[in-house]
Amino acid sequence: xxxxAIPLPRWSSRAVAAEASPHYSYPPRLVLSIxxxxxxxxxxxxxxxxxxxxxxxxPAPCVENAHLIPPQDAFIVVTNHYCKPGYxxxxxxxxxxxxxxxxxxxxxxxxxxxxxxWTYPDALRHHLVTPTTHLFFxxxxxxxxxxxxxxxxxxxxxxxxxxxxxxxxxxLLSNATGERKPLIGLAPEGxxxxxxxLIEPPPGNGRFLLRMAGYGWQILPVGVAEVDGVLxxxxxxxxxxxxxxxxxxxxxxxxxxxxxxxxxxxxxPPALWGVYRAQIEALSAxxxxxxx
Numbered sequence: 001x002x003x004x005a006i007p008l009p010r011w012s013s014r015a016v017a018a019e020a021s022p023h024y025s026y027p028p029r030l031v032l033s034i035x036x037x038x039x040x041x042x043x044x045x046x047x048x049x050x051x052x053x054x055x056x057x058x059p060a061p062c063v064e065n066a067h068l069i070p071p072q073d074a075f076i077v078v079t080n081h082y083c084k085p086g087y088x089x090x091x092x093x094x095x096x097x098x099x100x101x102x103x104x105x106x107x108x109x110x111x112x113x114x115x116x117x118w119t120y121p122d123a124l125r126h127h128l129v130t131p132t133t134h135l136f137f138x139x140x141x142x143x144x145x146x147x148x149x150x151x152x153x154x155x156x157x158x159x160x161x162x163x164x165x166x167x168x169x170x171x172l173l174s175n176a177t178g179e180r181k182p183l184i185g186l187a188p189e190g191x192x193x194x195x196x197x198l199i200e201p202p203p204g205n206g207r208f209l210l211r212m213a214g215y216g217w218q219i220l221p222v223g224v225a226e227v228d229g230v231l232x233x234x235x236x237x238x239x240x241x242x243x244x245x246x247x248x249x250x251x252x253x254x255x256x257x258x259x260x261x262x263x264x265x266x267x268x269p270p271a272l273w274g275v276y277r278a279q280i281e282a283l284s285a286x287x288x289x290x291x292x
Contacts, residue, residue, distance in 0.1 A: 020229040021084075024091055025056040038139045046144040047101045047109050050094040057231055061095050065235040065267075069103040069220065074181035075238055076212055077110065079222040080264050080272070083192040092224035095233050096185070111172065113186040114141055116148035116161065147172075152190030152202040166208060173215040184212065188260055196225075197274030198265050206256030207249065213241035219260060223267025234267040 030052050037044050054061060077100065082092055097110055117134035120126050141148040149165040150158035172182055188201040188209070213219065221236040242259055244252045258279065265273050265280045273280045 021086055021226055022061075022229060022231050023058045024087070025058075027052055027056055034143070038136070038143050041139065041142065043145070044143050045107075045109060046094075046112070046146075047097060047107070049144075050097040051101070053091070053094040054098050057091065057095075059230055061231040061233065062227075063095070063099050063233050063235075066099050066103050068235045068237050069100055070218065070238055071104060073218060073238075074176070074183060074216075075218045075220045076209070077183065077185045077220045077222060078209075078260055078264060079185075079187050079224055080198060080268060081187040081189040081192060082196055082224045082272075084196050084226065087226065089187065089192075091231060092233065093185070093187075095224065095231065096222050099233060099235075100183070108183060109145055110183045110185045111169075112144075112146045113149055113165070113169065113184070114146045115151045115190075116141070117151060117158075119151050119155065152205075166211075169208075170211060170215075173212060173217065176215070181217075184217065188257065188264075193274065195274075197272045198261055198268070198276050199274055201257045201261065203250075203253060206253035206258075206260070209241060209260055210243075210252065210256045219263065221260070221263035221267055223264055223272075225268055225272055227269060236263055236267045239263065 030049065034044065034049065077096060079092060079096060081089055083089060093112060100110065114137065116137050117130050119130055138148050147165055147168055150161045169184065176182060188205050189199050190202055190205070193199040218238040219241050220238045223234045225232055241256060244255050247255065258276070261276050262279045262283060265276045266283055
């Protein structure tokens, strides 16, 4: 497997998005094979393709705390929607998928929630690019068994698509039996931030996470970023999402989103903590106090 599982020093001593960024290349044969399957509507294993994609990253990515991945129990893997020029969020998704596949030594696939179109404010791209990406992303999701959702924050025009996607996810979880419990993956923010740092997920995301976790799935947080010129994925300890029945729906939504995003942010360098800086600093201080 083409990544380095190495112990990393404290984030504060490492530079985010160094000048020497990793080189990302797509294996031509893999791209052609994927395009053919998407065009013909054939199924593929993202688990297998992810491992080939990762081989195209130089230098090889770094991974920390892969031992925290539950070896058998089902979970919901959550990660940041990291973005920067020259980097696509799918590289982090591929890295996470490949690492989990190796750690669990199984053929199971992660059901990732992905956008079903790119949207734009101008009329030209809205009428030309958006329908094209919708067609391609929908077919791509079908090829890999992903669940496509409208982009965030949801536009009223696509609201029903979002409802159908949520129902599909919850149905998948409620119908899971025995050892055939699916792994779910998503980036709660659902969109890029201006500088790649953490932003708040759209309203309703926290309640959606609560609904999913209510079926007994743990949350596995992962932070992804380019650090010192190396694509790095750091896994955090899995946890059970909190419950706040005494609160109203909006506050429950906020509490769940915050708990998940802080858990993700704790696996990221401080420069990427974004709107959750105060909460992550408080969490870090608590951990240091307890370990003293």
